[in-house]
Amino acid sequence: MSNDTDTNSTETHHVTFLGRGLALRSSDRLTLLICPLCSQRNGARIAALGTCVWCGYEPSPRDEEPVTMAHTCGEATTII
Ligand SMILES: [Zn+2]
Known part of the structure; x- marks a missing residue:
């Protein structure tokens, strides 16, 4: 038996x-x-299209940045 990951x-x-x-x-x-761009929230049907219904913004894949769910603020150095 092989465990495929x-x-x-x-x-x-x-x-x-x-x-x-x-x-x-x-x-x-x-x-x-x-x-x-316009900070508007798209409806579920429109959102699935991947285009903003308000301003017509089409997201560029190269602009995508993954959201890190784990925010480690504990060791953060405060820069004043
Ligand atoms: Zn927009």
Whole structure:
């Protein structure tokens, strides 16, 4: 018996666009939840299109930045 460690390709994770907006990235689909340009929230049907219905923004894959859920603020150095 072999234990295959398959990476779950159907897994989704949140991404931002250069630190703005919010989208949900799955294996081959992008759901634009909050537009990085106009900060408007897209409805579920529109969000699935991956384009902002308000300003027509089309997210560029190279602008995507994964959102790190684990914020380690404990050791953060405060820069004044
Ligand atoms: Zn927009």
